[in-house]
Amino acid sequence: MPGDTDVHDVAAALRVSIGMLLRRLRQVRPADELSLPESSALARLDRTGPATPGALAKLEQISPQSMGATLGTLEGRGLIERHPDPADGRRVVMSVTADGLEVLRSRRSARAERLAQALSAGFTPAEVSMLAAAAPLLERLAQSI
Amino acid sequence: MPGDTDVHDVAAALRVSIGMLLRRLRQVRPADELSLPESSALARLDRTGPATPGALAKLEQISPQSMGATLGTLEGRGLIERHPDPADGRRVVMSVTADGLEVLRSRRSARAERLAQALSAGFTPAEVSMLAAAAPLLERLAQSI
DNA sequence: TATTGTTATACTCTATAACTATA
DNA sequence: TATAGTTATAGAGTATAACAATA
Secondary structure, eight states, X not given: OTTOOOHHHHHHXXXXXXXXXXXXXXXXXXXXXXXXXXXXXXXXXXXXXXXXXXHHHHHHTSOHHHHHHHHHHHHHTTSEEEEEOTTOTTOEEEEEOHHHHHHHHOOOOXXXXXXXXXXXXXXXXXXXXXXXXXXXXXXXXXXXX | OTTOOOHHHHHHHHHHHHHHHHHHHHHTXXXXXXXXXXXXXXXXXXXXXXXXXXHHHHHHTSOHHHHHHHHHHHHHTTSXXXXXXXXXXXXXXXXXXXXXXXXXXXXXXXXXXXXXXXXXXXXXXXXXXXXXXXXXXXXXXXXXX
């Protein structure tokens, strides 16, 4: 069908563009800023509310061990807290601290600011809207493969 | 302005969704398949035509050392070739071999196929079109930050 | 001196496997 | 036995620094 978009082409294009964007996002990281998995986990915990490491690992689609390492760093920086689950001694429940909320709410992180500025400077409002619409699709795509 | 899309929100959403998608793309990698940087470099070399490692590193926005490692793997698998530049003894020029072209053209790589199937199965044609339109924007964004 | 590429080393992120404690 | 989490170890991908060869 002529009007159809070939999913193979889309898949290939997404792979390349996402690889490039991620590399750049990693590179523009000032020393004291959260890494990508750290900020992703912090944002996730904020969205879910208090949750166990295992649940967060499933939601972020990484191993519990990896999530444990990330959460350990966030806890060390005072952005999240851990509490034992009184009903089940095996479980711990993580929650975002006031400092963590402050980090989430403040938008002055150099990396986020740089990305936002690039969007403002180099993209039309229509293009920004397209990217805004694409983000949830990308997340859904990540969950479906 | 009410109709405006907040670039900060878009930036944050993109960071999270791209992180998740990349992790998933990495995970679904069969043993003998090209890694993400490898297939990205191979596709890049195909687009540019014969090029030096340094030029490819700039285009892919990684260090020359990293590109050198990636190219070494691709060369070891016979997908690219290296030729000394007769005009400048410092330079080498890489080019895609027939085997490399075959890999690029064949779409039966398990990872690409899985991504394409996820697109077919879980997304409407309109959504696929949106992702198709977003891919070049993501690449442009990667170049502008 | 400047440029191209390579070698050496280290860090981040992630995985799998093995372990402990609790249910 | 099964589950939640931790510790130990390894591998991929990337970076910076130091080096060699050529311009």
